[in-house]
Amino acid sequence: MPRGAAVPQHWKAFASRRRDPASKREAVLKTAAQLFLEKSYGRTTLDDVAERLNVTKPALYHYFHNKEEILLGCYRWGTGLIEESLNEIAGHCGAGLEKVAAFIYSYANVMTVNFGRCVMRLDEGDLSSKGLAEVRAYKRKIDRRLRLFIQEGMDDGSIAPCDPKIAAFAIAGALNWICMWYEPEGALSPEEIASQFAETLTGGLAAKKRDRSQGASALKLDSSSQGDPRRGGRAETR
């Protein structure tokens, strides 16, 4: 029932010779991302990537200067996805707690998409100093936003007093770790994970009184971008 489990579905972007290079670049990145997640960057050879695309290694060098550029391409695509969802949140809803809940829900979803997983799962040590700086800058940006939401919530009273730095580490950790155990064909759907995480984690931040229905209510906002996020295929709209 789920598509493309056994069949490599090797994006036959390389079937015909004349075809826009953009879609071939894309095919390389998707294939590489999948392999990087399966076997890690270090153990994935360019021959592996080429094989899945039914071409030979040197063909890849028409679209990327070297292996690291492919890796960086995956990182960039992933951070692009994160950026998108963060921007969505920035505007709507009011209280800090609600923003944190929205952040968690949205971010958790990204962590179930291959490119999103790459950002947090792959080893930064494989990047050159230049690429590393770029990725690090991005991660800092995400972290700052989350801390800001938490601080906001503490100020407006929706979040109990705590150290925003450590609280952000706890939340981000729980979310980032998703990309380590999530598998597309697994029992848990992205939305299940996302909503449960939002509930469990914000519950820890919610101010004492009442049960923690607050955190859960904030989720309804993101249900718009739901559609069928069950598969990691189209989510890479970039």
Next chain:
Amino acid sequence: MPRGAAVPQHWKAFASRRRDPASKREAVLKTAAQLFLEKSYGRTTLDDVAERLNVTKPALYHYFHNKEEILLGCYRWGTGLIEESLNEIAGHCGAGLEKVAAFIYSYANVMTVNFGRCVMRLDEGDLSSKGLAEVRAYKRKIDRRLRLFIQEGMDDGSIAPCDPKIAAFAIAGALNWICMWYEPEGALSPEEIASQFAETLTGGLAAKKRDRSQGASALKLDSSSQGDPRRGGRAETR
């Protein structure tokens, strides 16, 4: 003021030739663990390890059959540490929530020790299928225990109803991620992290009414093994 930052403090276990092999094996593992965390297993060469110990590569083969055995040694030491702290918890205290809090506190501390960090930070893909099975079995064991504590808490009413599987993933994720950002010379001390995490995360599980002083109170139990856990030197008592 903190010892051994710049000075390699390369455990001079290899200074004299006649010296118990056990301490040399240990020195190799400690050096390797540090390097694995600095540069990853794949990028750490046996020459690197040998250099820090002031010996040459072939000398290492007197204590380990191959590179993977060194890796496995790090994993085993780390899982040993986790086992220890889990056993401590198993006995004492009563309510499920308190056990979870104790688990978090204890586990967070282990994640700041080099060997503990290795268990969750290093790439399982570098293990042989045999080694992988061993490590996986251990991780499953940890996961089962945590889920059990959560289930226990739901039964005794100390934890709000939730999916134990996902809740465990959230908690374990936050904890496991510590080994990705923690640095011994950093601003946050292990106890700070551990206690804050216990508070923040259990708050999310605590049943509605009252503020969440419950989770924090459960911590006092583990303060016994405090001493000066600020440095990762002696903590490897195994």
Next chain:
DNA sequence: TTGCTATCTTACCTATGGGTAAGATATCGT
């Protein structure tokens, strides 16, 4: 002093995999 043995070194082998050079071929415009 004279071996004896565990320990360690120098020198080497070899597989792997990123990257390149140079030539083949498909597809297009004309």
Next chain:
DNA sequence: ACGATATCTTACCCATAGGTAAGATAGCAA
């Protein structure tokens, strides 16, 4: 039909790093 050009392949180079062989040396026993 016929080049022109981007695209792709075959064949190769070579640096890296795990692992080994064989010989040196330190420390002990006698």
